[in-house]
Amino acid sequence: MKRPEKPRQLGMQRESRTRRxxxxxxxxxxxxxxxxxxxxxxxxxxxxxxxxxxxxxxxxxxSSNLMFGLSSWPKIDPRYAEQVADSGVTIARSDVYLYDIIPSREVFEKDPADWNWHPEKPTETTNDDDIDAFNDQGVQRMLIIHGFPEWMGTEGQTPTWDGFDDSLPVTDHEALGEAYKQVFAHYLDKTDYFEIANEPDFAMEYEDYADIYKSALAGMNQVSTDKPVGPQIGDSEPEWFERLLADPEIGPDIDFADWHSYGDDWSANAGAYRDVSAAAGREDMPLFVTEWNWSPSFEDDDPLNRDSPEAISYAGMKLSGMMDAGVHGAMLFGSNDAPDSFDAELRPPFAFIDSEGNLAPKSAAFRLLSTSLGLGTGENxxxxxxxxxxxxxxxxxxxxxxxxxxxxxxxxxxxxxxxxxxxxxxxxxxxxxxxxxxxxxxxxxxxxxxxxxxxxxxxxxxxxxxxxxxxxxxxxxx
Incomplete structure (x- = not known):
């Protein structure tokens, strides 16, 4: 996920829709x-x-009740937690950016209790109040920990990754591990699943991500090994996931598969991730599609992403296809579009709920499947x-x-x-x-x-x- 200064491209652009x-x-x-x-x-x-x-x-x-998730960037305003939960949403996915929590080495060297857990300026980082609002409505939480601050690398160096998100190659892996340890500990009791970075395969080389994952995991494992932690892959093809599973320092600690799927691949290519997991001896690996919608671009402003009634049947087909394919959990990419929310100009193309509290038409698909048919209560x-x-x-x-x-x-x-x-x-x-x-x-x-x-x-x-x-x-x- 990109920083607010730059509109975010959600994964890879799909093929043209004008085909049979x-x-x-x-x-x-x-x-x-x-x-x-x-x-x-x-x-x-x-x-x-x-x-x-x-x-x-x-x-x-x-499949499970976690099929009816919402992945929000910009983060969804907690004032809408009750309406979102009422629509049948069962899990919310959002971000914690390290450059907000520890913007400088000076802050990092303080007692972690004094880190910037509630940034004063508007930010996309999920804070305790955000999570509490949804937890109070029975909505589970998945957190992405990423956004590596400049001081963790060689300051002034030309970035080799996306300069608006993870700003440069990490060189201080000791600090990175400690940062993940403390952030993980802070959110541990409020969060159900943790991801290490977002769409790294679109931003860096595999070796860089593997090093980050190992350092982050080493820090997190000092706190607990009971909460599910997994890598995030932007591509619907499992090449990186297969390599991570095969790494003896990473594979044994991967608790779920996690990728993104946009467009009309109804099964979200779940079979490929299942096959890779089975080949690694992990036949029971939970499969998560942590972002899905019709178009992966903010620039399209496609009605099927937000307020078209046609999105009801589209959402039904995508959710049904993923359930048939054995996906454990899935998160629709969407948020609220209130003009007074942070990053307001980025919100309308993926609005799940508008500024008046009106849910998008596709929410009816969530309510029917999750609530009315009872698929949002447990294992199905x-x-x-x-x-x-x-x-x-x-x-x-x-x-x-x-x-x-x-x-x-x-x-x-x-x-x-x-x-x-x-x-x-x-x-x-x-x-x-x-x-x-x-x-x-x-x-x-x-x-x-x-x-x-x-x-x-x-x-x-x-x-x-x-x-x-x-x-x-x-x-x-x-």
Whole structure:
């Protein structure tokens, strides 16, 4: 993440959207078509033939409540913590910049209790009040520790990395390790996950990052080895992650995989990270996509990143694809756009909530999946789903044991589809609650609740009506 003086480029620019693409994930569990229309839009399905089948006896992946995260830069204003949590957001990701905490060697040499934990000037560094506001709403926290101050290197030297973020090659690794030790200790009890730097593969050589990681980890391990710590990779390809895992001084202490994914790669290339982890003997490695959205550029100001109703179906397809692929947690890149917030001019292109406290349309996708379908409470077993005539579909057994399923319509017309829930394990009469996330519905309340009879094989049949660019989900209560 770049310093405020320079607009931040979020990862690598993706290919042009003006192409047709068909993606299949997890043996056909998610199939999405994208046509040339400026934004992702599935081929127009035939409403007469649309059908979805959820097979609750065939698990294909495991995911978690941390799929519904928000990665905010500029950092999200804590005054919006309640609304953000109400939308179903379960984890917030933000930054701690060392150049704010210890801007000079003079400050560094003070007692750490006297470090600059609450900078007086406006800053992007996450402070205790920021975290407390979200923790009080039950939102977990992931912190990126980075922003290496100039005094940690050779002052006056021409930077070999990005001069607006990590200002020059670090030469004082002893100071770096101590800085990470103290910052880690300060935030330890308030934070659930820690990252060492952000998108280093776009800013430095691998060897430089490996040295930084080792020094940082050595300091952090003096405090605790119980909190998950991991490297951050900007690229969706796992080349650097594979090298880090293979390093005997780094690999054993990597607690999760972590990368970014923008555009219409519905699975976020999770299979590649899973394969690399498995090859290193880490089959159970948690996979985190710590930034995702449609476009990785502040300059595009693309409505699909913020206030387009089409973002509802886009978010549904991206989240569903990542869950089908076994991603453990994911963070949408977004913030608030209040004009009185720090770095206000950078905020509108990725606004998740506006200055009046109104949530962006795509928040309805979060609320439906995280809250209404109960996927935001714990571990979810993702089940095999088949479909025809809809843009995508998915099903799961949530942490409370409820059978849930949903379909996505990424087109501009209403689609009606049959839904068959197979092998539900239910009998007799059951209650089926319907929720819709669309331009006109925020999924806060059921659109319908029906009582249905289960056939002898545990099968339940119903009908879904999907408005344009919407998600229709159901919850089965026995």
């Amino acid at each position: 693409l068909t993606v299949a994930v997890a043996a056909g569990a998610l199939v999405a078509s994208v046509v040339a229309a400026g934004h992702p839009s599935a081929a127009q399905p035939d409403a007469q033939e649309a059908s979805v089948g959820a097979h609750f006896d065939q698990q294909i992946a495991t 077993r993702i089940m095999h789903t088949t479909d025809s005539g809809v843009s995508a579909s998915c099903s799961a057994i949530n942490a409370d044991g409820q059978r849930v399923a949903w379909a996505i319509n990424d087109t501009g017309q209403t689609v009606t589809s049959s839904l068959t829930l197979e092998s539900t394990g239910a009998s007799g009469d059951v209650s089926l609650a319907h929720y819709v996330a669309s331009e006109d519905n925020d999924a806060a309340e059921p659109t319908d609740t029906e009582t249905l009879s289960v056939d002898p094989d545990g099968r339940v049949d119903t009908t879904l009506t999907l408005p344009p660019h919407s998600i229709h989900g159901v919850v089965l209560d026995n």
